[in-house]
Every structure is written in C-alpha cells, then in structure tokens.
Amino acid sequence: MVGETLIPTLLTIAWLLPLLGFAVEMLYGRKGERTTTKWPAWCAVACIGTGFLCSLIALLTWGQATGWAVLESHDLHGPDQHHSEDDPHHHGDSPKHQASTNESGWQMTALTATENSDDAEHVPFPSVYSGTLYTLGVFGSLVVSIDYYIDSLTLVMFTMVTLIATCIHLFAMGYMSDELTNEYVDHFAHTSDGKHVHRPGRFYRFFAYMSLFCFSMLGLVLAGNIFQVFVFWELVGICSYLLIGFYTERKSAGDAANKAFIMNRIGDFGFLIGLMVVWTWFGTFQFSELFDSLPRDATGHIVTNDLGEVAVSTHSGESRSIPYSLLVVAGLGVFAGCIGKSAQFPLQTWLPDAMEGPTPVSALVHSATMVAAGVYLVGRFYPMFVPEVLLTIAYIGAITLFLAATIAVVATDIKRVLAYSTISQLGYMMLGLGVFGWAAGLFHLITHAFFKSLMFLCSGSVIHGCHHEQEMPKMGGLMRKMPITAGTMLIGVIAISGLAVPGLIAFSGYHSKDAIVATALAFIQANPAHFLLFLLPLLTAGITAFYMFRLWFYTFFGEPRDQHIYDHAHESPWIMTAPLLVLAVFAAGCAIGGEKGMLYMMLLGSEPVHVANGVPAATVGELVLPGHSAIHDVHAKAGMWALLAAISGTLLAYVLYGTKTVNLSDMKRQLAGIHQFLSEKWYFDELYHALFMKPVHQVAALFAWIDRTMIDRVVHASAGLMVKISKWDRFFDETFVDGLVNLIARATFSSGILLKAVQTGRLRQYVMFIVVGVVALFAVLFTTFPN
C-alpha cells in the first residue's frame, strides 16, 4: 500500500521542516535584524506552510489508501475495508479531493458522501502505521528510539496544528512588525531611572522560537513511544517558556515564564513516575506494544486474577502479573503531566499569567496546540487508563471547567478572559475523555483549537488596533472601527457558546460540546452518584455563553467608553485579517455534519476498540462506562439542555452588557463578596503562596539563621586564626629572610661603589696599572722566592 511509506515520509518532512526553519532563522536572523527585513517570517511561514501541505496530502493519501472507509464505516463491516473503493460515486470524487487545497472544500464533498449514512455504530478500523525512524540507543532491553505512530488522530492533529500555525505565523508577521526596528521602545518595561527600555527589535527571534515550537509540537503528535512524547513534551515546555518570556525586560513576563515552567515541572514529575512504572512493568515504551499488552475480555474489562493482579504479556513474549494498583499509579502519573500541560485544576494558575507573551503565542501555544497536548496525550494513552483513573480525569475536568468559567465572568483583561475560557474548555475535553467519550473529547480539542485561536487572534487584532490596550472596560463600540475583527470574533463567540438552530445551522462548538454533554448525561444515567459530572458542564455551558458574549458586548458593542482609545483604534492590515477570515471559516464549519460529519468520523476511526460498546462494570469499583448506543439515546435530550443553558447565558449577557437596563456598578456593589472572590481567582495564588511558598521561605529563613550563627561563626574563627598565623609569618619573612637577602645585596653594592673609583675609562692608566701590576708581581715573586 502506497500510504505505508508515503504518509510517514510526508509527516516526517512536515515535522522536520520547522526545525530547519529554526536553524536558518537562528543562524542568519541577525543579518535580517540589522536590515529589518521580514524574511525570517517568510522563512517560518514557508516551512510551516509546506508542512501543512504535506499533512494535507498525507491526510488525503490516508483517506485514499483506506478508501475513505472511515467515513462510511457505519455502513460497512469491519474487515471489508476496500468496499468503498469500488463505490463509483466516491471514487469519482477523489481527484477533486486531491486537487483541492482548501480543507473546507473537501469537507463539504465528504459530507455528501456521509449524508446517506444513518447509523453511527462504530466499527474497529485497523489503520495504524507505526515504525521506527531512528534508534538512538539500546541499553540492555531498553530501546530509546524515534518512532512514529500514525492513525487518523495523528493526521487530523497534524493538519490542524500546521493549518492554525500557518495562519498564526501570517498574523504574527503583522502583529510583530513593530519589532522590525533597531530601536524598539518597550512601554511596559522600565529601567532603574524610570525610563522606557530601548532595545533592538527581536523580530527574527520570535519566528525562530515559533518554528522551534512547531517542530516540537509536531514531534509530540508524531511520537510513537511515550518516552519520545516526554522529550517533545519538555521541548514544547521550553518553547512556551521562551515565548512567554519574550519581552524579557518586563518583570511580569519573566515571572510568568518561570511560573509556567515550574508548574509544568510539578506535573512532569508525575509523568516521570508514570514512565518508570510503565518501563519497569511493561518493559517497553512503544505505543503499539503497550496497547496490545493489557488483557481485556469481550466487554472491554481489564482481566484481573484473584489477587487483583493483571497478567500481561510483554513484547518479549514472557508474561508477568502487574498489581492493579500500579496501573492506577501509571495512569495517574501520566495524567499528572497532562494536568500541568493542560492547566487543569490544581495546576491551572500558570495559564492566565502566560498571557504576558505576545498574542500570537497565546493563540498558538496557550490555546490551540500546546495546552491541548495534555488532552491529546490522554487520548493517545487511553487504552492504558483504568476506570478509576478515568473517573479522576472526569472529576478534574469538571472542577476545572466550572472554576475557570466562573473566574472568566469577572476578568476584565480581554486576553485573560480567553485564557480562563481556554482552561474551562480544556476541562470539557478532559471531562469528555473521562466519561468514556473518547472521540467527543478529541472532537472538542480540534474544534476548540480553531475557534479559540480565532478568538485569540481577534483579541490580538483588537490589542494591535487599540495600541496595546487590553482592558475591556476601556473599549466598547469597536465594531464600527474594526468590522472584520468584530465579525470573525462573533463567529468564534457563537461557536464556543454552542449556540445553534438545531437542524438548520450550527457552528463547530455546538457539535463538540453536545457530544461531551451527551456522554456525561449517559455516564450519570449509568452512575447516578456522579451526577456532578453532568450538572457542572451543563451549568458551565450557560456560564461560557455568558462570559463570551460579555466579552463581545464589552469590546465591540455599545458606546465607546474611552474616547481617546476609540479615536485611535483602526482595523488591522490584511495580513492580520486574512488569517482571521480563514480561521473563521474553520471555526464555523470544521465540524459540519456533527457526529456524522467528516471530522468526527475521522477521529472515531482511531478510537480504542473497547470504548465503542461501553464497559458495563469495572473490575474494581462500581463504575459503568457508557458505550456509543447509550450516548446516542440521550444525545437529543442533552443537546436540548445544553442549548437552553447557552441561550439563557447569552440572553443574560445581552441584558447586562448589551442593553443599559441594569446598572453594573450597583450590581457589583451588591455582589461585592462574590466578585472579590472570583476576581481574586478563588484565591488560588494566595493559597499556593501560603501552602508552599511561605513554608519554603520560613524553612529558608531558619537555615539562613543556622548559616549565619553557627556555620559562619566557625568559618570566621578559622579565618581569624589564619590571619594571625599569616601576620607571624610575615614578620619572620620581612626580618630574617628578607634581611639576609638585603644584606648580601648591600655588601655587593658597596663593594661595587668602592671598585668604581678604579675604573676611570682612561686606557693609558689601565696600561700603567698592568705595568705596575706586573712589576709588583715580579717584585713579590723575587722577594718570596729569592732563588
């Protein structure tokens, strides 16, 4: 099959091109800096754009090679994959697919191919390409290698990441253009004498970091073993660190970068523990080997013996028993890494601070791709998660989505609202995955990436247009000044809120959120004790609509609140609005067809086999995980509820912020307690300060005291002793050693002075001396020896 070599090759090219871009920009960027040209940006765009084309071709090749069977799988039987290749209708479409470079184009045609399908029953589809690109080293039985693991999830992620990254790179070319100078004035950073910081622009460096990030992110998605994931996991972490701290002169940016990195380290420590368990007990890191090693019965349980141990067959053929609790530890450990990366409760506090980075960074790294990597890893590692871990994931997601949404309601910084919204939506994804909605969670990951990157870019456009004003209370009425931004933002807001006219028009967020809420409803119908897992997301669906429309009304609607800012506001240039329009198309349409649409079906093709039918009762605990049919039954009901919540949230936002019927400051005064609590972000920063930083400071103070009073005293005493000994030594040196040397020198000197008188320089005198000397010598000789 042609895809077997072509697809990995294409994806590897797409993966490595940004690394090449990074190297070129880093090595030659300084030249560009001096001449202030835009070529580093074009270089980055070329790399990632080519990557997008490669991914797209790979996606199409994959579809071609599998005969688009994934899209029609509900009509077909599992083994009969090649049926659809005989389908003349579909075959006729294929060249059109290939020729079209606009993704929405072939989504539309794909939709027509799936319209006649009615039953959403899942059929396992063996469509994984895995293999090794390069073996880095072999240590005993530990093989460290660069592998690839490509299924439809990988392909969809690749296409999504490269497409969004291309748009954001183009946007950033406009947004970062004020760095194209040798004398950049940073109005937010001050030198010690209170002046603004002046520095050379860092245009090229921004794009170099972006390229490095794209390389790391694509490597993470392509990775074929969990260790490789960890390596790229850290690489995206360091890129995030570099990009958050891009304005290094600002203290807030440096602090935020540190915070993000350290918070991630906490999660990564758990990840490492998970890796250790996996390595020690399974003896391999390879996804393809790990996923087959757990024994499951027909209903999808993990089979345990009487001792509560799981008998696995490792890839080397031997079988061993793993305590069930260790599976829980491994799952929780890996999930801890995802908590850190995806900013889930309780490590969510770093993401809002990460908004210190430039807005394109927030769009790419801190909403669409890197923070979604945690969700992606949960999805990728799904077969290894036992029901207890899934329940934890669900609860963490539920807590996070509610908590972040409530904070977003009172935030006034436009980027922070979006940051909290991102955390909340990531919570939705985690919840979806946790309640056994594998495809639902990842569906939301893709749709969210489009509409959230769109909204971040819109906010970037607003910030650019308002000359770096981020406070929403100073905006208002901007719709008249920047119509394209306002329009595309509205599409994003509608998409994330989940507003729709069912059956007529629905943006992507409606479909994906519906899928999650439906899964949650099916889950609590099977497990009534966990009713919160449905109530929280339902409630939050309303809150989401409320705060998103609040943002839109605040920014674009009504009368300008700050005339000065309004007068100077302007629409962004085409290079910034064009990506907005592209992303708006995808935010609106990427999920067309909902759960019968192309995107969802593609994801469903990679769903772990045991998810489809649900797991009736877990071996340990009394959890029931719902299958597709159970979810399908409650889908309409859940969708209705979610839509109701969203509509009521929207209406409330309109009443409060769109009309002038309610006095907002009065309301703020009446709800001062709650407002204070929420705007202080549930006091999490203070809590962590009291729980971790204060004890550390106190312990440090104690050690400092011990240092000063005990260790320092010993050191000082020995130093004093040394000084005394040295003084004696010096006295001896100066009087005796130096005295002897000086004495010899003085004797030589004075004898020289004496002899100097003899050396008159008169030649005839010297001859006289010789004559006299000879005569004297003879005289002495003859008087001494007369004979």
Next chain:
Amino acid sequence: MATKRNAIGILMGVELVLNGANVNLVAFSHYTTLGIDGQIYSLFVIVLAAAEAAVALAIALNFYNNHLTIDVDRANRLKG
C-alpha cells in the same frame, strides 16, 4: 705604550710587547730542559698577535668613525 695617546701607537706597542715576550720565550727555552716548548709557545703568541691585530685595527677604525680621532683618552665613556 703607556704614554702614547695615539691608538695606532698603542697597537704597535702591544705588538712590541708580544714580540718581546716571544724573544724571551725562545731565548729562555734554550736554558731549560723543556725542549721546544718555548718555541711552540711563541708560535701561539704570533697567531694570537695576528688575531689581536685584526680585532684591534677594527676597533681603532670604528673608534675613528665614531669620534673622528684616534686619541684613546677620548674613549672614557665606559668609566664607572
């Protein structure tokens, strides 16, 4: 030699002293039991005198070049 101020004169004096020593060596060797040692010594002295004359003439020439005189009393710069 000790009274001359002319460098060439001094040089000639040195030659005379050396030749006087040669005569002594040859003459006294006749009255000793040392065989022809005296004559050999005088040969050494002749060779030495030739070498010395070459060096000394070069010195005298350079002295003249630098001072436009060969009065050795003018060569007093090296006194202590």
